[in-house]
Amino acid sequence: MAAEDLPSEFDVVLVGTGLTESVVAAACARVGQRVLHLDTRTYYASKWASFTLNALLTWIDERQSPSDEVQDWSGLLQDGEEPICLSNADSASIRNVQVFCFARSAGDAEKAGPEPPRPLEAAGGKKMTFAHLLKEGRRFNxxxxxxxxxxxxxxVDLLIKSNVSRYAEFKNVTRVLTYRHGNVEQVPCSRADVFASRRLSMVEKRKLMRFLASCVEEKEEEELEGELAEFLRDQQLGDNLQHFLLHSIAMVTEDTPTRDGLASTRHFLRCLGCYGNTPFLFPVYGLGEIPQCFCRMCAVFGGVYCLRHPVSCLLLDKTANRCTALIDGRGQRIASSHFVLEEGCFYVKTLPRLSSCRSISRGVLITNRSILPGDQHQVSVVTIPSLEVGLPAVRMVELSPSTMTCAPGTYLVHLTCQSQLGSAYEDLWPVVTRMFNTAQSCDQDSRPDVLWCFYFNMDDGGAGAESDGDRLPSNVYVCSGPDAELGHERAIKQAEAIFRKIVPDQDFCPPAPNPEDILYDADDPEDPANTMDKRDKDEEPAELQEQQLQVEE
Incomplete structure (x- = not known):
């Protein structure tokens, strides 16, 4: 819909198309709320977005000159109202951006940086330069x-329940790896993998299976005190098994409380075997697809979408402590009963504490080989323990071309950790130099070569604005951004909590009807061919419901 055609009144107005906001929008539209979903950006998913390589380079250039002007709309205010200015720039939430390219030809020198040109070999023997990467840029997500x-x-439960899973495809993560003593090894997850492993003795295999079986059982853990690492030592599992359990199954740090570590282990084990040998799935074409899937559901049920649409301020009724309307960048007043905003919309001077106090260090590498050579379709996750005192543990996800996130002959490596040293480059560079070849590497061994890399810091949504909700107007809700955790539990939990405040008496994301089940005006509801047996539908086996998630082999 064109911006000039926007209606002047809605039930819910959302600003930002991140995962949490998109889930709230879909849930509200599904139960009949009039939804307006705005985003100042030219793309969906906000901080959860996926970019092609060319689009990412453009995005980096545009961030260097952000513009966020404050306009005066005082003439649109009514008696008893005051404006709460909103920010359209997200430059503060993503910072310390650094880009390095190690695969380029002489003609690319000016664009790519100061390192000497060194054509590198991609998988399959093809020479890879920066020009080749740009030519294949649309293949990257x-x-x-x-x-x-x-x-x-x-x-995953929400995708299946709401039928939103029909809008995307998924691929199972095929390997859980571990990094120890300078070597990358595959971690046995399932019972079959444990007993097929050649790296564990028979005694270790039995100890591991016995411990994992005990973790699955529900039992009181109130008496368990101390750290998980100490608890594992008390179980006399040995250094090898302790490392596997701590870093590759529980995926926590050594100082994690025992109860939290065992809960993570139990969650890992319960997810095994659903779609493959590991507990994890990854959406084909990248994580940016998931918010768009929920936006699509919202639009199907009448939600109105408008990108490239700046917002100026909320209008606060000081007497009722409620916001009555939003004024967009074009000066249109849009009334609504509820407002849902992404984190970072408020100016710091307006609400100074509504900002994250922690940050995440992120790195993205394009490499020419896998960190553990094998089948070219492998998708791997590995947690790298702290290499030195003061350095953070780093989570690495390696994606192959089968995920449609990188060009053939390359791999896409994502690095994530809690920021400790100030910038993502400082936090992650020790891991990169330890596990990959770069231009600074003295000896070129069998490690994968880094063709291109990108570092940045972003606010940690786990330290977001939820605790400051009492300082907001009663009908304004702020969605936290992405956190450093591996899963999406926090975002979905927050989306449901916001939905319950908006429409407390409605079901959260009920199943959308299948197209063949929709009765149109011309259809005869008495015709048996157009009648659904709801009882049979409700009694559909759980096994069939899970098949609604399309997972590629």
């Missing part, structure tokens, strides 16, 4: 956020 979907996590 680079996520700003690196996450995986637990097979029985809240996001």
């Amino acid at each position: 680079i996520d700003l956020v690196s996450k995986l979907m637990y097979a029985r996590g809240s996001l």
